[in-house]
Amino acid sequence: MITLKVNGESHELDVSPEMPLLWALRDRLHLTGTKFGCGKAMCGACTVHIDGQAARSCSIMVGEAAGKTITTIEAVSGRVAEAVTQAWQRLDVVQCGYCQSGQIMSAIVLLNGNKSVLVFVTGLYNSIRVSFGSPPSDVIQLRISLWVRPTESRASRL
Numbered sequence: 001m002i003t004l005k006v007n008g009e010s011h012e013l014d015v016s017p018e019m020p021l022l023w024a025l026r027d028r029l030h031l032t033g034t035k036f037g038c039g040k041a042m043c044g045a046c047t048v049h050i051d052g053q054a055a056r057s058c059s060i061m062v063g064e065a066a067g068k069t070i071t072t073i074e075a076v077s078g079r080v081a082e083a084v085t086q087a088w089q090r091l092d093v094v095q096c097g098y099c100q101s102g103q104i105m106s107a108i109v110l111l112n113g114n115k116s117v118l119v120f121v122t123g124l125y126n127s128i129r130v131s132f133g134s135p136p137s138d139v140i141q142l143r144i145s146l147w148v149r150p151t152e153s154r155a156s157r158l
Helices: 021-028 079-090 100-113 118-131 137-147
Strands: 002-006 008-015 048-050 052-055 069-071
Touching: 002 021, 008 021, 048 100, 052 079, 079 100
Parallel strands: 002 069
Antiparallel strands: 002 008, 048 052, 048 069
C-alpha cells in the first residue's frame, strides 16, 4: 500500500510504486482534470503541483510521490490561482481545452514563485501600450488582479 496526499486528503492505494502518478490520479482517484498528452513529460497536459512545484505526473512514479503534497487542477486555490483562472475565462484562452489544466497549473506556479515575472509582465504591458496605443482592458485587469495587494488603495494600483 502506498499513501498519497492529494488535494489535502490522504489516500491508501494498492498500486505498484512504479505506476505513473498520472494513472493513479485518473484511474484510482478519479481526478480526471489532469490529462495524458505525450507520455514524455514534454507537453504539460499532465501537470500537477508536488510540494508547490509544477511536475509532469506522467513521468513521476507513485513511489516517488509518496509522502509529498500533491495538488491537482480540481483543488487549486489561492489569490494567484483565482486570478489565472478568471483571466483564462475572461480572455477566452481555451482552444480545444485538452491541455488547459496543465497550462493553468504551470502558470500558477510561475506566478507564485517567480517575482521577476512582474518585470516581464510589466514589460509586456508596456510593449502592448507602445504598439497599440493602449492595451485592451482585459490586459490591464489581469495585470492589476495579479499584482495588487488587497490592502492597496485604488489610486496606487494605476
